[in-house]
Amino acid sequence: MAVVETRDLTKVFKEGQLGAVNHVNLETREGEFLVFLGPSGSGKTTLLRMIAGLETPTSGEILIGGQVVNDLSPRERRIAMVFQSYALYPHLSVYKNIAFPLKAQNVKKELHKEKVEWAASLLGIGALLDRKPRELSGGERQRVALARAIVREPAVFLLDEPLSNLDAKLRASAREELERFHRRVGTTTIYVTHDQVEAMAMGDRVMVLNKGVVRQLGTPTDVYDNPADTFVATFLGSPPMNLAELGDVIVGFRPEHFRPAPTISDAAVPFRFKVENIEYLGSEWIVSGTLVGEKLEGKKVFSRLSSAQNLQLGCMYDFAVPQSYLKFFDRSSEKRVAPRVVSWH
Amino acid sequence: MALASNKIKSIGAAQSPLLGAAMFSPAVLYILLLVGGPFFLAIFYAFSDARIGNAEMHFVGLENFRSILQSPSFRVAIRNSFIFTICSQIVVTVGANILAISLEKTFRGRGLIRFLILLPWVAPIALGAIGWKWILDSIYSVITWALVAVHIYKPFSAPMWLGEPRLAIASVLLVHSWRLMPFSTVILLAGRTAIPKDIPEAAAVDGAGFWRTQLQIVIPMMRPIISVAVLFGLIFTFTDMTVVYILTAGGPFDSTQTLPSLAFALGIQGSDLAAGAAISLFLVPLLVIIAYFMLRVAHRAEVN
Known part of the structure; x- marks a missing residue:
């Protein structure tokens, strides 16, 4: 049973216009790091947001853990998402940011401290728990966002261009950290990016999208060495x-x-x-x-x-x-x- | 070349102390003549026995303060000022938050509804108050008419909205809230749009429902902007005399009198300038506190 599955998933924003996402069929593999790669406007973020429950599909089905979740709200989907901006709650301390999902899902209060400390130590931010998000560097914010995502032990991680706000130097180390993090927790992860280097470096599999259509889904070597069409051939490689x-x-x-x-x-x-x-x-x-x-x-x-x-x-x-x-x-x-x-x- | 030398000249002019003083002086003059002058005059009158139509004046020390502190109407006025100000701010803050939440999403006719909501603010306060005076009138009230029509009250036994002390206080409170709601709503709407969409979405993914997202994330994030709206509202309500003056003129039996309306009633209508001045001075300490917080909020906004 696939963790995340989509069947013929389509999103049309304006009637009569071309869909932002068109008939996407996808099955993730247990524990894999799957990358959605495409230029801006390719529908990769819309696809991710539909899986998260932040966008309603026009047609098609989304399954998480074998269950159709189209009508479930984000909170009922057992997913965690890291946003491009990290979307940390600016008025809450790092501790309270990480504890928020536990509070929201009515986890017993006695367990909060233990779980927050576990997540924080996993990402090496144990010393930052009393700080406010504005007092953190870009890399530290990313780690807080990841800690907030991992703390409730979700079935899937959804990451929406989490590295694009970092400068080039930080990006390489943050990328490595993400990979290490994924290896350690082993949770199925879907990662959206327009950066082919990130996709090739991190992905177990890469799904190349253009204009809402899946052009190819395969391992990084597959999509690079055996591109399915001229779009994939020219989009990858520089x-x-x-x-x-x-x-x-x-x-x-x-x-x-x-x-x-x-x-x-x-x-x-x-x-x-x-x-x-x-x-x-x-x-x-x-x-x-x-x-x-x-x-x-x-x-x-x-x-x-x-x-x-x-x-x-x-x-x-x-x-x-x-x-x-x-x-x-x-x-x-x-x-x-x-x-x-x-x-x- | 000509352009460059012009530019240099203009920079030089901007640094000249004379020009700075000249640009600044209208503001200083305005404050001295129209704020400072009356303020010091009020202090001066408050320690005298000045009356309208009497050129003679004597220094009487704290006599005016002693007598108004003993007057029951003054105590009612100070109580009312606080009731109107604080209660209307509670009503307005809760109401404006609800309105801002419902007006945030786009729907058909949102523009029209936003315009209608803003109307009480753009209309002159006196006109609005006169409108309410009719709505709450003892004989012609539409509210009474409607309540009679649905048989909640019998004709002639309906409540006198402005004629019974408790109802009159509630009515004034209602009109104050009605008046300030649009202003607060517009400020809070602006505050809401300033919150990145990611944040409520992250809260939704984190498992928060509507109430938790609003109460623990969005509204706390809007604290600075809400405090701006509340501070402005406090000043507008605390210093306002139009609403009370038009609706009830302080009655019945001085039960809706506020500090400004009582000062006006005694000082201008009753010719006792000294008492009026002494009463209005009681507004100062509270306004100073509010001004202090406003400046702090403004300073924080500048720093951020």
Whole structure:
């Protein structure tokens, strides 16, 4: 029995308009860390809010622990949610913030102290219990929000972009902390983000959404190496996958597989590549330029290299992509299709 | 270049002490002439035997205070001032919270209802009070008419809303609450919209129902804004004499007299300026306390 399940879940905000979420079917696995990934407006937050009970579905069903919860209020769903802003209660101390769900669910008063201290120690905020939220740093607020979520031992955690308010440096450590936290408590977690790095790093599985439609659901390696369509192919990876239209197929290859021909020993497709821009990013180089050749003349592509010191701006080089790394998509549906022979020139 | 030199000049002008003083002086003049002047005049009169139409005046020490403290009407007036002020604030704060909660969500006709609720505030207080005087009139009252029509009272035996001391106090209280409700509601509505939507949602997910969310999260978060509304309401009610003056003129038998209305009745209508001044000075300590809290709230708002 899945912890969270959705059947044909749809949300239409304004009649006659395209749905914010369209026919989503989803089954979480026990204890997994599932990430909803998509650009803004992709419906990922709406989907999460429907699971939480903060938004009413237009049609479809939501099941938690095998029970249809469409008509249940958030409090009856045994879920915990961490908001983007953390939504701590500013007038209450950290202790009272964490104890609030216990109070709201009529847990016996004698148990509060023990449970709050357990949650606080789990997140290492035992020393902050008397403070008010405004006296805390961003990272500490996140921990309080997590403690408030864990304290009532929910069946599911819902996290709505909890890292987006943190600065870049803090974000990496907060991410690691979240992962460690999840490993320790083992509760099924749904995590919403627009950041592909977060999704790849944290997710056991990633569900890629666009315009309210599930484009792909799979492990991070799955969605990166075997994208289901051109949207997933270009949304993941930075720079995105290079796509080239050839007849009725679209051929894609990742920038890290587009390399100088001499470095490739396998069967490969050769290209003439004119270098137009070189960016040095410390551990790697991003080289962009255009292809030279009849069919793909002028096509803009990216290459990611560990070293580009011998490349010169404005010069032409022989580049190639190993055959096995080519991805094929149908041109009209943009869905992934089986590898086929195409004429490049 | 011309622009740059202009700018420098204007910065220089803003720093000149003369300009600062000139900009500041209307406010100072206003306070000195229209607030300070009458205030010191009142203190001066309160220790004298000044009467309207009599140019002679003598210093009488605390005589005025001694005599008003012994007067039963004064004690009733001070009691009424507190009853009206405190009770109306309780009614208004509870009512305005309920109104603000019900007007927060969007529904058809919300704009019209918000406008109607604001009307008592934008209409001149005298007009509103005259309207209520008719509504509560001993002969023409629509309330009495309605109660008779549904056979709760027999004709001619219905209560005299403004003619019996207890009912008159309740009536004045009602009109004060009616008058202040819109102001409070608008302030509280603004306070509500300032609370991020996440917070009540987090409370809902945490398992709180409607009442717990309101009473333990939203309303406590609005404490600063509620105190602003209450402090303003206290001042408006405590210093108001229009409502009492129009509805009951302090009657029956001085039972609805308040400090301002009694001061007006004795000092202006009764020509005893000295007694009127002495009575109105009793307003000062309370207003000073309220002003202190208002400044504290304002300061906190500035800091945050």
